[in-house]
Amino acid sequence: MEKMLENIGKEIELKGWLHGIRGSNKFQFLTFRTSGQLIQVIAEKEILGEEVFKIVKSLTQETSISIKGIILANEKANLGWEIQLRQIEIISPSSDYPITPKEHGTDFLFSHRHLWLRSKKQLVILRVRSELSFQIRNFFHQKKYTNIDTPILTGSVGESAGTLFSTDYFDLGKAYLAQTGQLYLETAIFAHEKVYCFGPTFRAEKSKTRRHLTEFWMVEAETAFLENEQNIQFQDEFVRTVVQKTVEACKLDLEILERDTTKLLSQVATAFQVIDYSNAIEHLKSSGFSIEWGEDINAEGENILTEKLGGAIFIKNYPRAIKAFYMKQNPNDQKTVLCSDLIAPDGVGEIIGGSEREVDFDKIVARIQEEDLPLEGYSWYLDLRKYGSVPHSGWGLGLERLVAWVCGLPHVRECIPFPRMMYRIFP
């Protein structure tokens, strides 16, 4: 499709779908969807003849068609060119297509997600997601990280036992759907040192916010001999690189979404700011936001901070009591842990959580017990602190939130092909 402007005047044959149609008794303007693009096709009665023109005029939305026509330059067409129709063949009809050009409710659209995917914006969002996914893998491949696919079916539990989906597993009792691959990734650093996983993740949370899904894709990295500060730098390089490369590759797609890419590129042009949790609390208090040291920072608080500081920010060294058991205690301040959250601007909020991991056997056992987690389920994880433990750090990024930021969308549910929410498992 890129080289059409070099082929003005030539004949072309294409297969695709009738995305939309409008016109008069002499001209019909077809929006034709092919290879994931929308192309303007002009049908003129004088050229086609009465009979063919009548067929064109009666075409219904989503009919699959095969067309022949001449490529014409047209500055007003979205691509700079259009097709003058010469021949048309119907592949398969379509009647009463449920998604019409009129406005539909959100619930209706998600109930017709299998068809809604064909819509202009939805098509483009998933193409951006696809590119972002590839750039993520490419980043790690170039840095010689080994891709370790961590299991979904697990006997032990990651972060919190209360929000797990479970299934019967033959004669072995229950298996749980993994909330994170981190603990498994940690086993692999002893062999590969630099590892990542990227796959679906599950949270049985009764949450209905615009930032939560019950099934979402997460990319997680784990690196041996890496300390928290270096881990933050690594995340910074990662996010800015994959966003820059995706914007570059998806320029036309982001234009369709009316995303201000100049602003986005300026947001990822230089290293993100890094502030201390305690510092963040002071900022919030001085903005009149009601919060005390020791409390978690909610979505509203995150927004205030990114607006005040003008971009994405890392907040580091949170209170130990509100973070996961595996985070390393801060040697300079025992109330906090060596961790970071990356907060994206424009209302997107937290996109990455990362930390240096606790490597002291006794400290980690104490934390598992404090959290009331079943110690026996972690026996294999604790082995990693027995046999040649090393300093290491890692992080996890939620793909849909990154897609939301890049595309400029308020809700993650359009950022995944088939969103799963508390009240939605269909189609």
Place this chain on the structure above:
Amino acid sequence: MEKMLENIGKEIELKGWLHGIRGSNKFQFLTFRTSGQLIQVIAEKEILGEEVFKIVKSLTQETSISIKGIILANEKANLGWEIQLRQIEIISPSSDYPITPKEHGTDFLFSHRHLWLRSKKQLVILRVRSELSFQIRNFFHQKKYTNIDTPILTGSVGESAGTLFSTDYFDLGKAYLAQTGQLYLETAIFAHEKVYCFGPTFRAEKSKTRRHLTEFWMVEAETAFLENEQNIQFQDEFVRTVVQKTVEACKLDLEILERDTTKLLSQVATAFQVIDYSNAIEHLKSSGFSIEWGEDINAEGENILTEKLGGAIFIKNYPRAIKAFYMKQNPNDQKTVLCSDLIAPDGVGEIIGGSEREVDFDKIVARIQEEDLPLEGYSWYLDLRKYGSVPHSGWGLGLERLVAWVCGLPHVRECIPFPRMMYRIFP
């Protein structure tokens, strides 16, 4: 590590693990694991002094250490160079590491999978898997396929309802873990035309063969306007490309596995043979194998065919009765469907199943009913045959079987970081 031979005589500082140690009262030979490689390190009493040499000699397996030394050329070392130790620091101790150089039983090793990953062969197998995964994604990215992540949690069912894991899903009843992303991929071809997914897949099969896992990774592709014969060509190009590129990138790894890469490369040098199912049955009968037209070809039959025909083979046009409901009826022979299985040689067996899809609404409804599948669960899938249906084809490849072939392994269970089998969910 690649450029060490250019740095002979220079000092180097590395962190890693003591993989193994042997030697005398004057020399100790350490196998040092760093950056996923095994390096020979020579400790000489005369150079290190009595005290440090004593520490080295007492080092135990898997102790994490930081070393300083001089790079020396040594043709006998596996990498062509080794390190002469000058300084050593223990990062963290390791005592009674369970996996010793002696032989261990399979069950013991899989129960210690979190540590076994550090072993020479296991490390290399997962690096090959990682490269293969990347080459798969790279292939599709270059061909402008859109990556569509299909859901794991599903309300409807793919191939057979009897072998599904299920979980309670809030107030919506049961959700099932997807056995395939195909039906969802089919929805996306109407928007993107060329799509693929690549993620974990689940089969609650009570199967204990060396080719089955309950959780495995599958890559599936779906292409609009593609017929069965072209679909076979596409699979051929795909498999041969990703295997060639992986062998190229993992030469040293495959040497460690003692894989005959010359043989493997010759097996993927030219297009695979394509034979008809009926033809395959004749071949088998003439080999004295007991089978009748209409029966499925089991692992033994597959082996006979690949040996007789000397390489990987596509078997096409199977009997309709033994294949899935969504496969297109063969217009030239109504008893068969337009499909293909790719059988890999060397005892690996079926690695891909593919087909052209049935697009006729009435035929597909009849097949769903014949198979006793719940029609209402497929309402959204049937919509695809109502609104601008087009000819299309697709296929799915099991990653672990491809890894087994490339690495020359008899069993898929070593081809995934944490294998899930009927009797194994831990660690």
